[in-house]
Amino acid sequence: MKSLILFGHGARDSRWREPFDRLASLWKAQHPNVLVELAFLELMQPSLEDAIASQVAAGSTEVLVVPVFFGQGGHLRNDFPVLLKACQEKFPEITLSATPAVGEDEAVLQAIVDFSARAL
């Protein structure tokens, strides 16, 4: 069973996570057969490890992590691979993989261009 983790930075202000909650809700509405969970690098819960543990407990054998970040800086180039490797070692029985940051996706960038054009 495959499952999805939407992985964000996290922030002190709890309202920061609203778009992440909306993302998870959109996913659930459109892909009800694929378990989704949010996870955060810091300042918010659950951690990536806790989210993976929850999905493994629910029967997932292949977890895909999507970093919901624009740029790929130190967090994604340095911290994230180490974290992912540590999680893979904790759960050797599953296949754990990750996409590039969503900011690398042309359609995501195009949606931002279109949003800006509508607002202008």
Next chain:
Amino acid sequence: MKSLILFGHGARDSRWREPFDRLASLWKAQHPNVLVELAFLELMQPSLEDAIASQVAAGSTEVLVVPVFFGQGGHLRNDFPVLLKACQEKFPEITLSATPAVGEDEAVLQAIVDFSARAL
């Protein structure tokens, strides 16, 4: 004359700005008559004030700032309004406005859902 500023957080790693540069390039290709500039809250140049100054010098009279952030936490709820107000006071002759964060836009979130679905 209207112009657009795409406003990001900034990061130490210069590669972090790659999607922002791509965003500006997409805008220029699709909306060549509307001047666009990037600006950053911290760690990268130009600052919002410098970007506005550059657009005013180029003849802009209405500057729209689009925060390229997912969540609206302390940076956007506290720091950004203060910064925007200070910029408006520096350039009283122009109309300065801002949209919500791009992460509030349904189409941006949908693009992330679609990106995740393609990767799964």
